[in-house]
Amino acid sequence: MAYQALYRVWRPQSFADVVGQQHVTKTLQNALLHQKISHAYLFSGPRGTGKTSAAKILAKAVNCERSPIAEPCNECDACKGITDGSIPDVIEIDAASNNGVEEIRDIRDKVKYSPNVVEYKVYIIDEVHMLSIGAFNALLKTLEEPPKHVIFILATTEPHKIPLTIISRCQRFDFKRITAMDIVGRMSHIATESGVKYEENALAVIARAAEGGMRDALSLLDQAISFSQDIVKVEDALTVTGAVSQGYLNTLARAILDRDVSKALSALEELLFQGKDPARFAEDFILYYRDMLLYQTAPNLEESMERVMLDDEFKGLAQETEASQIYQYIDVLNQAGQEMKFTNHARIYLEVSIVKLCQLEAPRSVSSPEVGEMMKKIQSLENEIQQLKANGVKAQAEPAAQPAKKPVRAKKGFRAPVGQIQEVLKNATKEDLNLIKSRWGDMMESLNQRQMRSQAALLNDAEPVAATTGSFVLKFKYDIHCQMAMENQAFISGMSQILQELTGSSYSPIGIPEDQWLPLREDFIRNSQNESPDGESGEAKEEDSLLSEAEKIAGDLVEIKD
Known part of the structure; x- marks a missing residue:
């Protein structure tokens, strides 16, 4: 097949290409330079954050003909052979389909043999949490004291399912979700190198929809490129990701602020007619108000905005909307989002929440004249009290009501003999x-x-x-x-x-x-x-x-x- 997906073509081949995981790559590079390679590693983290890629890069680096180096050269026979999979000493195992005791026993029997081509035999076990308890027990001793020429690299998205006896025998590295800014930077580099034209805001929409996974981001970018004509536009990214354009969000926010139920429901009807998912729309609307609150409190932090672009209409809405109203809006939308997860009629919950937002009472602020009038009354009352005290009148305090005694409960628990x-x-x-x-x-x-x-x-x-x-x-x-x-x-x-x-x-x-x-x-x-x-x-x-x-x-x- 001539065409390959972007995430396969642009799989990282060096630690510098692993985006957003500097805390992992820097540690591994230092270990490579000082030749302090451990016998077992555990890479854990969300999907698409570079765990398997980092494992293959580490396998190339330890076997590179120019080692010790911080990065594999990707030019020697060892690096090229590991990259194209022709060297049998780097074994990648899918634990989801090879999760039995027999497969692990086979590894245990073969691990004692020296590598054929390179210096180290590297076992990369992906989705290791899928192994059975018996398989984990069969792996224990070999993982603790393997031969000097063997390195184990375990990768998982669910480390809590791995026995502590396995984790304690490995150096653990936790891969974190990649920030939207780092994803946009990587996609921009890939699109430029691939000759793809794009709008900056389109990449931002894709990065937010990827939820911290670079592989998801490149898959969505691949779809957007196929969907677009000559240039990847914001509308193309919104269509591919199922997100809602800011113009619709501004229209709906204006209708809610004006308490125009008819206009708000009409805008919502048009969105749903386009096939937008109600739950996804509720999430987008929450992020919209989150960015509005952030803009009100810290307008200079534009790079922290997750959903909006600072156009004139959004700025006007942010100035007219009180912070207390935004808190109420987010609470209502969050509750609707929770309820939509457990129903087959998500649209009804969304429509009800929009009507509720339009009917929320705006917080009534006390004006300065009212405050002045109140202070005058308080001062007048204090003067009257002082006059009464001067005339010898003592206020008779009402006897304080005795609090009702709570019935004493017998203390439950174990009584020793x-x-x-x-x-x-x-x-x-x-x-x-x-x-x-x-x-x-x-x-x-x-x-x-x-x-x-x-x-x-x-x-x-x-x-x-x-x-x-x-x-x-x-x-x-x-x-x-x-x-x-x-x-x-x-x-x-x-x-x-x-x-x-x-x-x-x-x-x-x-x-x-x-x-x-x-x-x-x-x-x-x-x-x-x-x-x-x-x-x-x-x-x-x-x-x-x-x-x-x-x-x-x-x-x-x-x-x-x-």
């Missing part, structure tokens, strides 16, 4: 507590191995604080975690069984939240001081009793200082 915990504290020994603490990590690992990960997560913020023969007190940081753990009998039995296997003794946990444990511990220590044996009451005995009980409860956490 205080009696059982006090029995444990009375008989607690340091040896039992240290024994449980020493095997606590092994117990957590055993819970994970026995498919009880969700229950084991409840113990992340829990710790044993006192223990005696047969039972121990388990303190939880959060009340809800304590309640969930103590109400799960299977979990308690599993924990007791594992502790018995690890320690040789049977221990049953008694849970208590931290906010209940602290006062209970203080009360126990205080009572222990008061209950000293006969004939031994005194400061020394009380102090020794306090220290012994603290050591019994907290174990090695207590440090005694004079």
Whole structure:
């Protein structure tokens, strides 16, 4: 086929051609120059932002015959072979159609063989989030410690679907949406090099419709070139993208400002007759008012306008429309846009919103004479009050109404078994507590191995604080975690069984939240001081009793200082 789409012809062949991702390209170039290439990379970001292109450029740069260099030369045999796909050492895999365990096992078996032509064998796995869990597990070890001659580059649009074990083994680069200004600059260069005539505003319309993707922008430009005659005009771009011309938006905005419902609905009818999408029109109208608000507050930031061109009609509307009205307009249109997503009658919602905009009451501003009159009345009232005070008249303040007492609700939550915990504290020994603490990590690992990960997560913020023969007190940081753990009998039995296997003794946990444990511990220590044996009451005995009980409860956490 003789003709190729613009995005294929103008695919970036060097890092300088990757538009809007300087934070990625600069880092990779520095790594290439200093020969600090990682064994695995993860490129994530929206569609059409240059992830796969950057991966191929990196594959050429590391294998270029002139390396170390910041850019591939695109002239040596290695660069040319990787560009045309004739070198088998750069393997590009579509994970959407090769997402099984067998495909990854095949990679794992072949990865140990040295490259045939170039220095590095590069695997580019596109849409890697489509791999199955089994495929990810098969890739783990190879991805962590591949042979020295292998580089993995993973590309995805949905990084949240990739296991953290995979992400942690890669250097991650997040590609961002390309700004409209950068897209216009790139399209302008491509159109000039291709000999295509165009209007600047037409490229701006296409760039906004691309929503940050260069590939989408070039596809729309391709359509606009095919649709136009000799020059790509704004009307051609509007037709291809389905956007609305500013003339219609100005007409509709004027009708809304004048509260002319008939004129507004007529303009809307003409737009819909041309085949414009109601949801797209609502989005365009929101951006129109957004730019109007921006023009009112910062008229010099013309490059920040997303939708409008600063013609005389728009400037006049911006001067006549209050900012508070624009806020109301955007709220109504945004609500209509949300409702149109879930209905088959989007046109009705759009028409209703236009009528509502025309019927909105303009905010009433208080004039200066009214403010002056009000201030005079206030001053007069203050003078009268001063005269009454001078004559000895005291204002009787009405008794303040007592606020109605709100009914006290019983606090819901887990209530620890205080009696059982006090029995444990009375008989607690340091040896039992240290024994449980020493095997606590092994117990957590055993819970994970026995498919009880969700229950084991409840113990992340829990710790044993006192223990005696047969039972121990388990303190939880959060009340809800304590309640969930103590109400799960299977979990308690599993924990007791594992502790018995690890320690040789049977221990049953008694849970208590931290906010209940602290006062209970203080009360126990205080009572222990008061209950000293006969004939031994005194400061020394009380102090020794306090220290012994603290050591019994907290174990090695207590440090005694004079």
